[in-house]
Amino acid sequence: MLAKGPHVIQLMEELAPKHYAVPDDKIGLQLGTLSKEIKNVLIALDVNDEVADEAIRIGANLIIAHHAIIFRPLSHLQTDTVAGRLYEKLIKHDIAVYIAHTNLDVAVGGVNDMMADAIGLRGLAPLERLHTDKLKKIVVFVPEEHLEPVRQALFKAGAGSIGAYSHCSFHTAGVGSFLPEAGSAPFIGTQGKLEHVNEVRLETIVPQSLEKKAIQAMLKVHPYEEVAYDVYTLDLPGRSLGLGRVGKLPEPMALDALCELVKAAYNVPAVRLVGDKQRLVQKIAVLGGSGGRYVKHALFAGADVLITGDIDYHTAQDAEAAGLCLIDPGHNVEKILKHGVAEYLRGKLQEKKSATGVFESEVNTEPFQFV
Incomplete structure (x- = not known):
């Protein structure tokens, strides 16, 4: 038996409750309807033309993504624009799009826990506390x-x-x-x-x-x-919840070795590095997405290294002067959520004996190339 749309989202919100999101974050159902049986779910980081085609190809009528497809209020919906063509394609093929963004970042078992677990961090705590679960x-x-x-x-x-x-x-x-x-x-x-x-x-x-x-x-x-x-x-x-994670490696390691671990764990070809490659580090902060403004949080937490994306030039200089190492593997490392969320949702639906399928998007939405 296929799962109904509201039931699939109920399972998703057990992992990432909507009230975990930061104010004004664009989360929840952004396009389409959940009032239907869900044949297949596609888990994606972003929704673009290729991802929409992938959903059509596998027969998915629900996409659960991390990044919003409607981020600013629409002043028009013209189908001869890039965004308009995408919305038209999704609507014509009855594909709903549901967004789990900062609520999935904050969630226990969410994006930041996945990133921390992938490199073996222990004793995790939020980098920035936002909620206390009473x-x-x-x-x-x-x-x-x-x-x-x-x-x-x-x-x-x-x-x-x-x-x-x-x-x-x-x-x-x-x-x-x-x-x-x-x-x-x-x-x-x-x-x-x-x-x-x-x-x-x-x-x-x-x-x-x-x-x-x-x-x-x-x-x-x-x-x-x-x-x-x-x-x-x-x-x-109760348990403190928030953005980012800070924890410790099982043993200290050289910064250049940590870079190699990060590249393998997050499946990226290269990273940008601030700090002495031979420095031994152990206490590590991670934050998926764009985390330049969390340098002070990492310093306050006593981290040796902050791993996050989209570090700008002056932030890198400030971190270097303060003695904090930076590893920037890019914003796209949040793609780690595709496997983690798919495994979670697939397991929950199987427990319910549901025939609804769950697939990880295979589309690479990284806009940058390394040459």
Whole structure:
């Protein structure tokens, strides 16, 4: 069975919630409709004429891309312009375009985590903190024999993580009482008779971003017609989320060796370098896209190197004077998201037994050539 458009986007927004995006970022559905079954999804960095042709060729009626195709308000839609011809082609072939940009940069498991993981960074933290994912406590009362299915459903939905520990919960035994009224269909007991049942109070914590998902998962496996549960907001710091990542290599390495690692990990033929090639470095900051304005953030974080794209001349001079090395592999390294997002979405759809296919764009949208 094919997945519906809203369901595919729901899965995408579980990875990259829209509220993670920076203000005024152009994200979400930009063209077409999601009110349809999705045959195939194409994951792309950019959407241009070649990518649109690729989508047509593979039968994709949804493109999920990183960079917006409508960035400024349109004053007209003329189909004899480059942009107009692209929009016309997409509309004629019923191809919707959905954008996940800075929300995917910020997301756990998003672009910046993919970049950091690709070069083996550990102990990651955001380079610029934008959000704190507040913690909630879920308390639910469960019949003893149904404790494990409910607990595992909560864990699978993302509950129960505290720092580097997962599957965290606490439960205590007790006795629940209830009287099924007229019109009820009790799992235990009969209408009009007061019941006493051996129950367990199960409690765990969940980030606010996963609260709805966790509650839905719990309700789905809970045996009761009416589930007794509570949700509390905790006065505790949750996970910090933001742009970029800073972490450490397993061992120090020479800067020129790091350049070779970056070229291999990000599949780029060359990088621009600021710094002594023989300098040993270990604490590394990465930021996908254009990150010149994050030099100060990298310095404040104590990074030896900032890896990002679109570094300008004067920013490079300032970083060099401050003792920060720079590796510029280009803006296009964000293409790493194509494989990561496709793997994520493909796995989620397979879990749902969906026949919707997910493909990585094979079009190279890098405008620069190295000669």
